[in-house]
Amino acid sequence: MVRDMGRSSYPSRDSLLGRLSVGFEKVANAWGSVVIQGINTLGDISLFAWRMLLWMFSARPRSETLMPNFYSVGVLSLPVVALTGTFIGMVLAIQSYHQFKTMGLESKLGAVITMSLVRELGPVLAATMLAGRVGSAMAAVIGTMRVTEQIDALVAMGANPIHYLVVPRFLACVLLIPALTIMADFMGIVGGYFFSVIVFGIDHAQYLKNSRDFVGGFDFFTGIFKSVFFGAIIAIVSCYRGFHCQAGAEGVGRAATAAFVQSFVMILAVDIVLNMFLDGIYFTFWPTSGSKLL
């Protein structure tokens, strides 16, 4: 009797309201599990990063583990970062020239291209290329080591895998990404200059003067400062994905893909936060200075 009364107070599952209620419940459950899983992963990555930092400051990594990673991150990534920077500088010049010409501001193109590259595109592009070239490889290598029990072998032989595998990769990314960013900036500026001055015929002296006048040391610092965080994100996310790789070739492939996608999304998210933070600092110290371009 009581059970019947309880049932009658709810709409039947076959009714429209009942079906809507069931559908809503399913959607809510699915989103809830996505949110919980996301928070769990974020917590896991934070703990992973914390353990890595503890090992980094408590035991010095060996040179035989550092050097191959420095070579892979710094030397082997240089050509692709330089090439991408050059093309982006050229594309910026092509995209901006006609719009600036309409307003009669084509001589300011140097400032726009240099500012865009130094503050934003240089660090983000260098980080993206690094995430694609090095981050995926890190996840795949560590994932394969996980699947083939090589990480267990490290542990069994008294080596800590975080100290042995993650710390050198983290140091390589964090210490060398500023150099890669500088290279991306430089090649982008060269590419932009080439198209603006040689192809579009903007006055060489005006182009350089505007670039020099409108882009300051803080802009350059902003790009380099952000790149350090991007390097840290690439190393931590990629190594974490490798360590939590599922079994089999498919698992390794998924880990490599997830390493790139998650690194990239986190780089963009952190970029927003860092830009707000750095703008806050800038306007605290130089409250009267607005955009110098206007």
Added chain:
Amino acid sequence: MAFTLPSGPPVARNFCEYDFSKPVFRGSVVVTTVISQSDQSSAPIIETQGLCIRFGRQVVLNEINLSIPRGQTVAIIGESGCGKTMLLKSLVGLLPASQGTVRFDGCDLQSLSERELTKLRRRFGFVFQNAALFDSMSIEQNIAFPLSQHGVPSGSKAQDLIEQRLLEVGLPTNVLVKRPSQLSGGMRKRVGLARALILQPELLLYDEPTTGLDPIMSDVINELILRTQRRYSVTSIVVTHDMHSARKIADRVIMLYPYSRLLPGESQVLYDGPPENLDESKDRRVRQFVRGEAGERLMELLSTTGSSSHVDETPHLHDTIARREAE
């Protein structure tokens, strides 16, 4: 094939008295604290109490109580998925226990910090199923890896030790410059054994050392396990499916059964005794495993094939089951 093992005293260390600040390697041998014979005979080198391993709701190992004295060679047998490798990994702290304790030389592994556990592991040697050699290193670097991890300087003495271990496992020194991918499965396993032996461990764990090898190479590996045990008086735990290996190398056999197939209240350890008594075990499942008989699995197969289209296989299964029941 002739194997030459160097002479040397059996060694053992008491972890609780161990000074981690000192290197383990002096000269050409690993120097250790030798504990008295009475201690060796009385205290087990490794024991588990109420060991449980769970992954979420899935129980892999439940209430495993084992005590393994020094110098014993134990074979852990059981069908695939019963938790043999999980047990082996939990014994050296590669897999943390969900419940219960694992004690090595009287010290609870779970009470140790990550650093202490890392240092304790120099007393273990682990031979992995597929050798788990590092792809990015040469064979020489693979064998030398434990030495470099534990602060042993590389030099002519370390080089001698590496070559000596390689010869012990019956491999020529010209493989030292090769990469793991250039070796056969049997050679990789022998390199894995040489790497495990390099620090002269007190406890050697083998995860399916003969799986995937031809009968000749399997026997070579069995012989190596026996010789290592005799020469160094090392305690060995061998996970295997190979009953020929288990009978040949083991002083004691432990048979595990999948937890999900047990009746309520049954122990997961179906057999714990000498290999000679395996055939006379009172438990039908032990006898079936030892003889390589499918047993209840045939009934399961029948129930699945009976309802499917593979009707031509069913009469044969009926005959087999009837014959087994008659026996």
